[in-house]
Amino acid sequence: MLKKSLSLTTSYILVVVSVFMLMGGLSSCKSKKKLAKEKAAAEYTARVQQAKKDLTAILNNTSPWPLKQQIKRVEVIKSYNIADPEVKGLITKAEEKLKSEQAVAARKAAEEKLREAEAKKQMSEQARFEHLNLIFKQIAEVQSYTEADDKINKALEIFATPEIPVLIIIAQSEGFNDYDRPTTIKKFLNYIKDMKSYDYRVDSIKKDVHGKITELELIKK
């Protein structure tokens, strides 16, 4: 009899304990889910807030990032597929703005490349003319008439004739040249001899089939 009642009690206790355990387990499962849901919501809200902040900074030109990084950031925000209409609007505006800035940057880069190529070309042309500038400078610096005349006669050998035209640019503006009265190479070489000064640089030359200079254009320094 006693044994039977003990076994009943134990079973009863076991059932009660099981029920309590089950109830406890159920409630912790519920709060974990709730916590996870709340966490996700908080994360989403934070993401939306950050997206708005970043997009607004991009639109107001207060973003610290360079252009490429701004474009990347907008792509990332877009990939979030945020349903918020304000964010969607900001994304559209930011994309338009960055597209326009990208076009401007590309144009500037192309212009800079062109400028560099032009400068490089000019430098190589100037290097080509450097020996001529040196010849003229030496004529101007010589003290004696005899020595100067010797240098002039030697210099004239690289020109087709002593009468080839020399054009002197006195001003350049928007691709337009203003010239002094045209002279001849012989007169010009004697001029720099008389003035004892060569304040020009060779701007361009024309040559004949024999490699002799047929036209010389100088620009005042």
Added chain:
Amino acid sequence: MKNLGIYILFLFGFMITEPVLAQQHLSPARKQAIDSLAMEKVRDLSKYITIIGSKNTPWSEANRVIDRAEELFMPGSQMGVSSLAKPKVTYYSVRKYFERLMRLNYSKVEIEWYKINYVSDLQRQPDGTYVGVITIFQKFKGYDKEGRLIYEDTTKKDITVFVKRKQAQIGGRLIGFWDVLLGDVRVKETSR
């Protein structure tokens, strides 16, 4: 009908002159380049006078330089010459002046031009020519064969400058250029 004719004539005239006028409109940078060019020609003249007057210049070189100096002037231009001994200023053709300068009876001649400045800026005239006046001070010193200074004076002179737009055929193409020509050189005052 008469009015229509006059109107057409006016329009035709405008069509011819308008491009020329437009071309003549000078930006400040271009005007400055022309001002500098004219000033440079006066400085060139100063250098040529020094070369021509110097007894160290070989005769052939002096004659060559006289040719170059004469090319700086308008035909018929005159150079004023003064002296402390004579109150009257004498005017010679520029060529005659240079030839006299070359033959001055000193063993050594020093001529220096300084304070070369515009007294009247280049102004555009109705015919498109720019006209201005540049003033110079000239220091003249003449020495004998013993190296003694026997004559010295300082003269103030005004030079009229003309700048005109011209064209020339160069290498098969038409080149526009600014032709600077000097006019009369007039003596304003002479002192010791």
